[in-house]
Amino acid sequence: MKRVITVFLNELKYSFIILNRYRINWMFGLSNLFLSVLFLNLGIKSFGNYVTENVLDLKLTQMIIGLFVFIVIAEGLNNIISKITQAKQSGVLEQIIVNPLGSKYIFVIKFFADFVIVFISIAIIIPLTMIITSKIISFNIYKLIILLIPLLFCTLGVGLILGGATLVFKKLQSATHLMQFLILTLMVIPSYPITPYSFLPITVESMAINKVFSSQISLSFGLLAFLYAHSFAYFILGLLVYSKFEDYAKTKGILGHY
Amino acid sequence: MLIVDRVSKKFNVNGKEKIAVDNVSVKIKKGETVCIVGPNGAGKTTTVKICSGFVSPDSGNVYYDSISLLNRKKYLEKISVLFEGIRSINWALTPLENMEYLSGLRGIKKNKKDIEKYIEMFELGDYKNQQCNSLSRGNQQKVAIACCLCLETDAVFMDEPTLGLDMEISHKIIKILKTYAQTNKKIFVITTHDSDFIEEIADKVLIIEKGKIMFEGSCEEFKAVQNTNTFKEAYLKYRGVL
Numbered sequence A: 001m002k003r004v005i006t007v008f009l010n011e012l013k014y015s016f017i018i019l020n021r022y023r024i025n026w027m028f029g030l031s032n033l034f035l036s037v038l039f040l041n042l043g044i045k046s047f048g049n050y051v052t053e054n055v056l057d058l059k060l061t062q063m064i065i066g067l068f069v070f071i072v073i074a075e076g077l078n079n080i081i082s083k084i085t086q087a088k089q090s091g092v093l094e095q096i097i098v099n100p101l102g103s104k105y106i107f108v109i110k111f112f113a114d115f116v117i118v119f120i121s122i123a124i125i126i127p128l129t130m131i132i133t134s135k136i137i138s139f140n141i142y143k144l145i146i147l148l149i150p151l152l153f154c155t156l157g158v159g160l161i162l163g164g165a166t167l168v169f170k171k172l173q174s175a176t177h178l179m180q181f182l183i184l185t186l187m188v189i190p191s192y193p194i195t196p197y198s199f200l201p202i203t204v205e206s207m208a209i210n211k212v213f214s215s216q217i218s219l220s221f222g223l224l225a226f227l228y229a230h231s232f233a234y235f236i237l238g239l240l241v242y243s244k245f246e247d248y249a250k251t252k253g254i255l256g257h258y
Numbered sequence B: 001m002l003i004v005d006r007v008s009k010k011f012n013v014n015g016k017e018k019i020a021v022d023n024v025s026v027k028i029k030k031g032e033t034v035c036i037v038g039p040n041g042a043g044k045t046t047t048v049k050i051c052s053g054f055v056s057p058d059s060g061n062v063y064y065d066s067i068s069l070l071n072r073k074k075y076l077e078k079i080s081v082l083f084e085g086i087r088s089i090n091w092a093l094t095p096l097e098n099m100e101y102l103s104g105l106r107g108i109k110k111n112k113k114d115i116e117k118y119i120e121m122f123e124l125g126d127y128k129n130q131q132c133n134s135l136s137r138g139n140q141q142k143v144a145i146a147c148c149l150c151l152e153t154d155a156v157f158m159d160e161p162t163l164g165l166d167m168e169i170s171h172k173i174i175k176i177l178k179t180y181a182q183t184n185k186k187i188f189v190i191t192t193h194d195s196d197f198i199e200e201i202a203d204k205v206l207i208i209e210k211g212k213i214m215f216e217g218s219c220e221e222f223k224a225v226q227n228t229n230t231f232k233e234a235y236l237k238y239r240g241v242l
């Protein structure tokens, strides 16, 4: 455990060092996101002329929450995959694979260390969005944490599956821009009350955050139990699938540079 | 002691099976430096990758002090590896940061003094705070080797550590590694085409061809068998080109 903490703090420290070294890139990324929010807002507002106040209000709330969820998922998945791709290019992947702690656990630790930075971005973007849309959402931080945990673990599980796949299928990394559509699709698939779609990854986790924070449903024990079981199942599945991909790549000798 | 026990590895190349490592067995004692020599495609890199847990063998096993390669967590604790050609460092970081980062990645917290020791050893003092992507290839390679050594594992594998470097840098790296090997009782396994390297550093030479060990012995023995003065001549004579 002590080692895991050392690895985590080390990752965190270096995430900040790199962030600071490439802060311009980071700021451009943020402004990009911010601009899209502006346009979305304009879109919803103009469409607002034809609907009642209440619907508009709900739409704005959902947009802000949706944005939050989208950043969490997109950054989470992107982190794992781009970490693997970058590590591959620099040769650090080799060092991660031969790490005694096991590469999958290193990627899990990296995922959480990166999230500290993602949350800083979110802490900048979301309040700005609320100001622009003049729609302030007050939320209960405990509720948020309780709902965020399943979202993170489910995202991590999917990230490990996709990350493992990029170890074996090198071409996959050029398809990552398609991922955003995949995420958006998963986010809007109806998954409540529990339907067969609810068993897809991410769907039910993001829906729960959206509906609870826009006060459409209340948080029940049954829903929470389902969310935790569902997301941890995906996390475990992610670890297993990643291991299988890594083992396959080790047998074929196709890891990293060849 | 490192024991490589009847290790074999085949690859599938365009539907055809190709034997990369063929029933290789060798025992390496603590404090020994072994150089693996052989023509391109002989299976040197694959051997190193198997011993460092990067490629799985089809059959056979590797042990470090009776810890099996299959007991990955314990086994990998004992070894560090420098891969061929690539410099396993983070380009966005400086040499100092790289050493701290890569140790940290294995859960080892290094203090500044420890790291400075390696900076000094590799004469990287002038560049220690410069991002690695702006260093020369030779200095990048020094950083990669320093990162590998600063993990302070019992066994160190290096795949062609002087590949593509100029004579001067190669010479320096050889000297540094020689001093290091003499003062630290470790196992070094180095693949190389550099005959100076072998003459300077090898306690034992393994010559491999088509995945098989063809000779195992000291550099002196090999020269005596071939009846030549230098390793280079002996090797070329053995290969039938001299």
Ligand SMILES: Nc1ncnc2c1ncn2[C@@H]1O[C@H](COP(=O)(O)OP(=O)(O)O)[C@@H](O)[C@H]1O
Binding pocket: A252, A253, A254, A258, B011, B012, B013, B018, B019, B020, B038, B039, B040, B041, B042, B043, B044, B045, B046, B047
């Ligand atoms: N991942 C791989 N897939 C297919 N063939 C491989 C792979 N890795 C190595 N080989 C083949 O195995 C043989 C040994 O390669 P290698 O160990 O790299 O040799 P060396 O390092 O001695 O030059 C070569 O014929 C090479 O083409």
Ligand SMILES: [Mg+2]
Binding pocket: B044, B045, B046, B084, B159
């Ligand atoms: Mg090689």
